Amino acid sequence: MNKQQYFVCSVGSNHEGYTEENLDRMIEHGAFVFHEDTTQRGHYREIQDGDILILKYNNQFIAYGEKCSREVAINGEDGWNQIFPIREWIFHDDASPRKGVSHKGLQDNTLKGAGQMGTVKMIKPSFGYKSIESIHSENELFERMKELHQNNLSSNDISVLKKKRQIILQGPPGTGKTYSAKDIAEEMIFGEVSEDKREQKKRLETSEQFQLTQFHPSYSYEDFVRGIEASSGKDGIQYNTKNRILADFADKALKNVQLATLEKETFSKEQHVYELLTQFADQVQEKIDNDGRYPITDSVYISEVSDKGFRYTGDNWGNAPRIKFEDLVQIELLQAHTRQAIKHADGLSGLADHHATYFNNLSKKFRDAFPSELNNMPSTHKEQPTVKNFVLIIDEINRANLPSVMGELIYALEYRGEAVESMYAVDGDRRIIIPDNLYIIGTMNTADRSVGHIDYAIRRRFAFIDMLPNEKVITEGEASELFHRVSELFVTEEGDKKENAKYLAPDFDYKEIQLGHSYFMAETTSDLKMKLEYEIKPILREYVKDGILQPSATEIIEALDVHA
Secondary structure, eight states: OOOOOOEEEEOOOOTTTTTTHHHHHHHHTTEEEEEHHHHHTTTGGOOTTEEEEEEETTTTTEEEEEBOOOEEEEETEEEEEEEEEBSOEEEEEEGGTTTOOOOOOOOOTTTTTTTOOOOOOOOOSSOOOOOGGGOOHHHHHHHHHHHHHTTTOOHHHHHHHHHHHHEEEEETTTTTTHHHHHHHHHHHHHOOOOSSSSHHHHHHHHHHTTTEOOOOOTHHHHHTTTEEEEEEETTTEEEEEEHHHHHHHHHHHHHHHHHHHHOHHHHHHHHHHHHHHHHHHHOHHHHHHHHHHHSSSSEEEEEEOSSSEEEEEETTOOOOOEEEHHHHHHHHHHHHOOOHHHHTTTOHHHHHHHHHHHHHHHHHHHHHHHHHHHOOOSOOOOOOOOOOOOOEEETGGGGGHHHHHHHHHHHHHSTTTOEEEEEEETEEEEEEETTTTEEEEEEEEETGGGGGSOOHHHHHHHHEEEEOOOGGGGGHHHHHHHHHHHHHTTEEEEEEEEEEEBOOOOTOOHHHHHSGGGGGOSSSHHHHHIIIIIIIHHHOOOHHTSSSOOGGGHHHHHOOOOOO
């Protein structure tokens, strides 16, 4: 038999289509089911007879078992399923709700149509656990697997984020703050952390639930929340207020909550009107392409169709406000088919009150284009979304002047779901709402002198989590030795107590300055030597120059070397 391998098999993870019923069926019949999609990626084909499959459901490790040699492939209701029989499920002590499930043994076609069953990841010897094959205690196995699979990600960090909704990962350079922030974001959005960071990057960047930005000294409120944008066109220069990163992302998160909490009938009607509006927008765009404009009145016309609405203007206007698609949808749902009805309708943009004539005229043109479709709303319910987590990472959060950048949003961070008044109005509406499902993760380099920009008001609204150097992740001997030699410049140990080393200036704390483990993560000796010469020594010399390290540290710094 080949050397035993370990695999984490994730079922659930908060994805749609995964149910406890499917999980119970797998446990009851002693099997793990891979859906067709899963068989096309990951480590599915590497699993061999005798390998250990660790069953993970909704982020909880509940059981493990050895794969049997016999396999079953069936054509389920939603595609092909590959079934791996398990000799016996061994349950984790904390998974008592599953202990009562009987083990009946696998029968062909028993699990037909079991549905989507999740992802598979091989646990490789990393993060200091090189002899995982020697573990015999199931409790120890589960604890090790949990640590490995989460890539040194603390479950407490996620718990704090869920409770506080905004955290800052703080620590000296090289401690993996941004790396960990992305892990937390992926866990919050997808319910798991990718082992392959290239796959993680692609996964996050293509998700509408994820956003990353980096602050810098010239970053402003107009860059982050809302600002005025000048654009030139055939009608001259126009000035329009636009949502920036935070306001736009908050709108997406809020929209998700609103759609997920609508009554099913209302949601289905709303989606039906949106579908018709998409067709109407195509008609409007075709008219603009042919004639240069789509008239609303004799003097006012639509000049542009955007992804969220219609930009309209007049010949002598200096701006082009917007009639949002969602306003037209709301008008139809409320049957607000007069100018006065629009002015008094709830839930419309502030601009609808001032420009009710234009809203009413465009709404009538929309109804004229689809009279029967709008009068006959669908009787069947459309699939409704669930509330999802949205995660914003603010890298180097302390490099900007936070009170200036955040503005009134400092209040909104604490009072989620409440509208705050922005200094700029978008579509006649100054309100900004940060919903409960938007989570913010900041990273902060504590060695940066600009940390003073984080005042008490902001500190009270964020939870601060220390990210310190982690020697355990440095598994190569020469790198570990170099880490120790560099660490002696910052910290000294007497027993279990750590104190500042004599080389560190007295007004600094080693926890805020000591070089992190990422500086020492190298695959080869030559890579480590390059890191020493072009990353480690330069920052240590800068520390001496800035008075962080004493001049007496210079001799030790220059003597640092890596033996080939």
